[in-house]
Amino acid sequence: MKAAGFRFLRARCVAEALALKAEHGEDARFIAGGQSLVPALNLRLLEPRALIDIAGLPELTGIRVERGRLVIGALTRHAALTGDPLVAAHAPLLLEALPYVAHAAIRNRGTFGGSIALADPAAEWPACCLALDATMVLTGPHAEGERRVPATEFFRGLYATALGPDDLLLRVEIPCQPAGTRNAALELARRHGDFAIVGVAATASDRELKDARIAFFGVADRPMRFAEVERALAVEGVSAAAEALARQVDPPADLYHSAATKRHLAGVLLRRAVDRLRGAA
Amino acid sequence: MDEEIELAFTLNGKAVRRRVPVRLHAVDLLREVFGLSGPRVACEHGICGACTLRVDGQLARGCLLLAPQLEGTDVWTIEGLTATGEIADLQNEFHARNAMQCGWCTAGMLITAAEILDAPAPMDRQAIREHLSGNYCRCTGYQAIVDAVEATRQARAAGRSAA
Ligand SMILES: Cc1cc2nc3c(=O)[nH]c(=O)nc-3n(C[C@H](O)[C@H](O)[C@H](O)COP(=O)(O)OP(=O)(O)OC[C@H]3O[C@@H](n4cnc5c(N)ncnc54)[C@H](O)[C@@H]3O)c2cc1C
Ligand code: FES
Ligand code: FES
Numbered sequence: 484m485k486a487a488g489f490r491f492l493r494a495r496c497v498a499e500a501l502a503l504k505a506e507h508g509e510d511a512r513f514i515a516g517g518q519s520l521v522p523a524l525n526l527r528l529l530e531p532r533a534l535i536d537i538a539g540l541p542e543l544t545g546i547r548v549e550r551g552r553l554v555i556g557a558l559t560r561h562a563a564l565t566g567d568p569l570v571a572a573h574a575p576l577l578l579e580a581l582p583y584v585a586h587a588a589i590r591n592r593g594t595f596g597g598s599i600a601l602a603d604p605a606a607e608w609p610a611c612c613l614a615l616d617a618t619m620v621l622t623g624p625h626a627e628g629e630r631r632v633p634a635t636e637f638f639r640g641l642y643a644t645a646l647g648p649d650d651l652l653l654r655v656e657i658p659c660q661p662a663g664t665r666n667a668a669l670e671l672a673r674r675h676g677d678f679a680i681v682g683v684a685a686t687a688s689d690r691e692l693k694d695a696r697i698a699f700f701g702v703a704d705r706p707m708r709f710a711e712v713e714r715a716l717a718v719e720g721v722s723a724a725a726e727a728l729a730r731q732v733d734p735p736a737d738l739y740h741s742a743a744t745k746r747h748l749a750g751v752l753l754r755r756a757v758d759r760l761r762g763a764a
Numbered sequence: 765m766d767e768e769i770e771l772a773f774t775l776n777g778k779a780v781r782r783r784v785p786v787r788l789h790a791v792d793l794l795r796e797v798f799g800l801s802g803p804r805v806a807c808e809h810g811i812c813g814a815c816t817l818r819v820d821g822q823l824a825r826g827c828l829l830l831a832p833q834l835e836g837t838d839v840w841t842i843e844g845l846t847a848t849g850e851i852a853d854l855q856n857e858f859h860a861r862n863a864m865q866c867g868w869c870t871a872g873m874l875i876t877a878a879e880i881l882d883a884p885a886p887m888d889r890q891a892i893r894e895h896l897s898g899n900y901c902r903c904t905g906y907q908a909i910v911d912a913v914e915a916t917r918q919a920r921a922a923g924r925s926a927a
Contacts, residue, residue, distance in 0.1 A: 484808060488766045491786045491832040514830075521789065521828040522809035536832070562822070586898025587879070588816055588823035675897040 486524035490533040507533045518593035552656040557596020573659040580607040580668035586676040596652045605678040610706035614684045614698040617657045623650035638705040667759035681748045685756045693717045702734040721757045776844025791815040791826035802842035802871045813899030816872035842871035857912035865903035877913045
């Protein structure tokens with residue numbers, strides 16, 4: 484299908500983007516890479532009267548390290564993470580997850596921040612942000628300056644986040660991982676590059692796995708960590724963790740996979756992720 | 765009335781400028797306004813890859829790019845890549861191996877595969893398949909396509925080491 488008509492408004496700075504949004508209100512949408520929004524326009528799931536193009540905002544680009552944090556501008560394209568030395572040094576989990584994020588053509592246009600703002604429950608970046616204890620930095624017409632929201636409070640439900648309809652995500656800040664941190668990002672998908680059926684993003688400071696942070700995606704309306712699973716892993720080991728997971732996780736069925744299948748697959752991925760964190764795989 | 769913009773970009777090496785409706789995506793723009801039938805429209809939501817273009821040296825989904833987003837870009841379609849001869853060897857391999865049947869996916873496959881023809885790191889068939897994973901082919905079963913890409917990569921690598 485074809486998109487309905489809209490006006491295309493180019494913002495040159497954050498202030499202008501916010502002003503345009505205030506002017507056009509609910510009828511307007513921000514567009515970053517367009518890799519999720521344009522499909523929705525073409526399918527006429529959305530018919531905004533105006534698109535506010537934020538792709539040119541200089542404040543939202545670039546990857547840097549600041550006060551012990553890796554800072555990723557919202558407009559950073561997925562592909563820009565490839566081979567980035569700062570990401571490799573301070574948040575290598577992201578590079579493990581990157582090949583699973585869509586296909587090359589989509590990674591070239593889609594943005595890190597767009598994926599966080601969209602909050603697809605089967606997306607990789609939100610789960611990585613949860614595992615890495617990231618903080619989202621937002622701004623909006625009503626807030627004074629910037630708001631900082633930890634990943635644990637940012638993802639609120641199915642495609643729902645702490646972003647208000649007129650808010651902009653500016654950047655994501657990730658505490659730099661100490662050298663030697665262990666990471667694992669794994670997922671199962673029907674076709675390489677499609678959204679995950681079930682996936683996992685996990686990190687731990689060493690192979691003892693006493694402090695593993697294991698975020699699952701595709702198993703709920705948002706990325707999930709399960710305290711009981713992580714505790715069982717630290718105290719009793721992987722079998723106890725897998726049992727805890729089977730008790731805790733309650734995935735929604737999709738077109739192809741029942742809840743039981745997804746619960747089983749989550750357990751399979753947990754075991755693989757633990758092997759990987761321990762360095763056995 | 766659809767909102768229109770004055771759009772200027774480079775198309776297959778030539779500067780172009782046209783007044784166009786903003787709501788057109790790049791494939792409709794190229795097909796309807798510029799008369800190029802190489803870029804195909806199929807799913808129109810990013811799944812199939814039939815619309816794949818090269819924009820500013822990178823792969824992009826034509827159906828997920830809106831006309832105004834092309835402002836100032838450098839766009840190549842299969843017509844342009846054919847004219848320059850850049851992928852003539854790959855096209856010959858496709859032909860020789862019957863790596864196309866209905867042909868709907870072919871332009872997208874060729875443009876996508878063109879990205880990895882010179883990639884120096886060794887690529888096994890699995891890696892080639894992963895690179896092509898965003899492009900559906902409903903006819904060939906992919907074997908012949910992977911064969912053609914693999915053969916072209918090997919021939920180019922042999923050519924480089926002979927030179
Ligand atoms: C075939 C296909 C497969 C895909 N597979 C995957 C996958 O496996 N994993 C995955 O994670 N993604 C996948 N994607 C989605 C892709 O990663 C998108 O790029 C991403 O989800 C959205 O980023 P974008 O920049 O394109 O956002 P857009 O499409 O421009 O915007 C998406 C939404 O976020 C809002 N938004 C964007 N940026 C901001 C901001 N800075 N502040 C506030 N709001 C903002 C927009 O208003 C819009 O509502 C896939 C897409 C396709 C078409
Ligand atoms: S038509 Fe663009 S991906 Fe299918
Ligand atoms: S040749 Fe028909 S879709 Fe590929």
